[in-house]
Amino acid sequence: MKISPEKVAGIARLARLDLDQDKLELFAGQVGDILDYMDKLGELDTDAVEPMYSPVAHTTVLRKDEVRKDYRREEVLANAPEQDGQFFIVPRIV
Amino acid sequence: MSELYTKTLSQVAAMLGSGEVTAVEAVRACLDRIEATEPEVKALLTVTGEQALKQAEAMDAAGPDAAKPLWGVPVVLKDLLATKDVKTTCASKILENFVPFYDATAVTRLKEAGAIIIGKANMDEFAMGSSTENSAFFQTRNPWDTERVPGGSSGGSGATVAAGQCFGALGTDTGGSIRTPASFCGIVGLKPTYGRVSRFGLIAYGSSLDQIGPMTRSVEDAARMLQVIAGYDPKDSTSVDVEVPDYLAALGRENLEGVTIGLPREYWGEGLDAEVEASLKASVDKMEALGARTVEVSLSLTDYAIATYYIIAMAEASSNLSRFDGVRFGHRDKDADELIDMYTRSRTQGFGDEVQRRIILGTYVLSSGYYDAYYNKAAKVRRLLREDFDKAFTLCDFIAGPVLPTTAFKVGDKVDPLQMYLIDIFTISANLAGLPGMSLPVGLGADSGMPVGLQLMGPAFCEADMLSVAECLERNLGPMPMPAL
Numbered sequence: 001m002k003i004s005p006e007k008v009a010g011i012a013r014l015a016r017l018d019l020d021q022d023k024l025e026l027f028a029g030q031v032g033d034i035l036d037y038m039d040k041l042g043e044l045d046t047d048a049v050e051p052m053y054s055p056v057a058h059t060t061v062l063r064k065d066e067v068r069k070d071y072r073r074e075e076v077l078a079n080a081p082e083q084d085g086q087f088f089i090v091p092r093i094v
Numbered sequence: 095m096s097e098l099y100t101k102t103l104s105q106v107a108a109m110l111g112s113g114e115v116t117a118v119e120a121v122r123a124c125l126d127r128i129e130a131t132e133p134e135v136k137a138l139l140t141v142t143g144e145q146a147l148k149q150a151e152a153m154d155a156a157g158p159d160a161a162k163p164l165w166g167v168p169v170v171l172k173d174l175l176a177t178k179d180v181k182t183t184c185a186s187k188i189l190e191n192f193v194p195f196y197d198a199t200a201v202t203r204l205k206e207a208g209a210i211i212i213g214k215a216n217m218d219e220f221a222m223g224s225s226t227e228n229s230a231f232f233q234t235r236n237p238w239d240t241e242r243v244p245g246g247s248s249g250g251s252g253a254t255v256a257a258g259q260c261f262g263a264l265g266t267d268t269g270g271s272i273r274t275p276a277s278f279c280g281i282v283g284l285k286p287t288y289g290r291v292s293r294f295g296l297i298a299y300g301s302s303l304d305q306i307g308p309m310t311r312s313v314e315d316a317a318r319m320l321q322v323i324a325g326y327d328p329k330d331s332t333s334v335d336v337e338v339p340d341y342l343a344a345l346g347r348e349n350l351e352g353v354t355i356g357l358p359r360e361y362w363g364e365g366l367d368a369e370v371e372a373s374l375k376a377s378v379d380k381m382e383a384l385g386a387r388t389v390e391v392s393l394s395l396t397d398y399a400i401a402t403y404y405i406i407a408m409a410e411a412s413s414n415l416s417r418f419d420g421v422r423f424g425h426r427d428k429d430a431d432e433l434i435d436m437y438t439r440s441r442t443q444g445f446g447d448e449v450q451r452r453i454i455l456g457t458y459v460l461s462s463g464y465y466d467a468y469y470n471k472a473a474k475v476r477r478l479l480r481e482d483f484d485k486a487f488t489l490c491d492f493i494a495g496p497v498l499p500t501t502a503f504k505v506g507d508k509v510d511p512l513q514m515y516l517i518d519i520f521t522i523s524a525n526l527a528g529l530p531g532m533s534l535p536v537g538l539g540a541d542s543g544m545p546v547g548l549q550l551m552g553p554a555f556c557e558a559d560m561l562s563v564a565e566c567l568e569r570n571l572g573p574m575p576m577p578a579l
Binding site: 008011012014015016017018019023027030031033034035037038039040041042043044046049050051052053054055056058060061071075076078079080081082088090091092093 | 527
């Protein structure tokens with residue numbers, strides 16, 4: 001499948017990546033080759049097959065709705081690029 | 095005690111337990127070995143020497159503790175396992191300065207068993223790769239020949255164990271990332287059944303595929319480490335609540351009588367290097383001489399496994415990696431004055447090429463209009479692959495085959511991403527099916543002189559039996575040498 005650099009740029013935008021022109025062109029070729037390879041799955045008839053998303057059955061584990069403090073606020077904030085001791089700081093949104 | 099590094103984990107654990115060696119001596123032996131070999135091997139991103147020595151001193155003051163099976167044993171962790179107060183980078187610029195405030199469950203269990211963590215191992219960035227050439231920091235080299243790759247993505251873990259820098263390491267295996275470096279570096283690597291070991295605190299790549307496992311210099315060592323890390327964890331909803339057997343008690347079988355080994359015709363055909371095929375055939379002959387019966391089986395969908403794997407792995411990766419946005423942790427671009435722009439710039443600067451490529455592919459296969467054609471299709475083929483294994487295991491107890499078609503290749507040899515993906519052909523099916531697999535060193539290739547690994551795979555939760563078969567074969571093949579470093 002041929003994938004254009006413009007198409008890759010569109011996908012990159014969705015993934016919050018900003019790639020320069022050289023990389024868009026490189027990735028377009030590589031992504032096209034890889035998708036061509038993946039297209040071989042089309043040879044298999046899977047109409048009646050139930051998809052398998054995980055090897056184990058996922059169950060939603062609910063704990064009791066009790067307030068507890070596993071970690072301290074300063075621990076949670078410690079790796080933030082910007083914080084004020086109470087909150088994560090991000091650029092202005094509105 | 096200068097040769098202490100040549101001992102296995104089991105030997106050192108016994109020496110520590112009896113007081114023959116102190117924890118400080120064990121840690122010093124590893125640190126000396128790191129100093130001597132690390133300039134060439136470059137297996138470690140972080141060495142926690144001072145902390146390890148301090149911890150060892152405190153442990154020596156209290157004396158050995160028989161209740162702790164790894165008391166005083168120095169170990170290394172792949173740098174995607176969260177370690178409290180120790181940098182955890184995933185070999186990525188985006189997490190260059192990340193210091194977790196908690197331990198992964200596997201790490202907690204190692205610590206509770208008395209193990210001493212002496213370092214964090216290099217890896218392919220976010221575990222994406224088969225050669226450890228994708229680390230954002232430096233490339234790890236194979237201790238057998240430093241012009242060659244150690245395999246990936248747990249290449250640092252493989253190299254540090256093979257080089258004698260520690261007595262055991264933890265790796266993770268999403269598509270073969272424990273078994274590949276174990277094979278290339280001539281050590282034992284075990285990927286347990288999906289759900290056997292808690293994934294809490296593992297920085298996720300492909301959540302339905304990732305599993306943590308031991309990398310060691312003997313099968314008994316692997317059993318010892320697995321015993322410690324295995325078991326249900328309420329913090330991980332994918333960990334399975336079934337009893338953990340006594341893996342050590344299962345070892346020591348005299349022969350392989352009553353064991354049926356399946357040889358998949360798709361694994362033993364064309365494409366195997368002659369030296370790999372010769373070493374593997376000799377090990378299968380040995381299994382037969384020990385009483386095992388061999389039968390030909392078919393994993394007929396093997397040809398479709400790589401496409402299936404990469405669609406699922408990349409889809410899950412693109413989703414998992416969306417948490418790296420520069421808000422709560424990780425690299426942030428300082429100049430953006432608008433939120434979305436900050437996300438985009440931070441991620442663009444922080445992720446390396448292979449990670450970006452996989453995010454793009456993952457986003458594509460999950461995007462509207464392509465989801466059914468790729469992701470859903472792959473999930474269906476995944477079930478067929480699992481059924482292929484179930485069918486094979488009605489005919490045999492274990493499957494034996496190659497881990498990789500070749501021995502370790504030279505650094506820079508495989509530059510095309512698709513070419514690199516194709517070498518995972520024999521390992522990825524076990525991840526898709528959630529089954530356990532291990533690499534056992536069975537000798538050195540006649541042409542390259544590089545290690546060859548035999549892969550064993552079995553039904554879910556068969557680790558105790560699989561380890562016992564591997565240990566019997568290991569004992570009868572004789573000890574694997576250590577690389578001359």
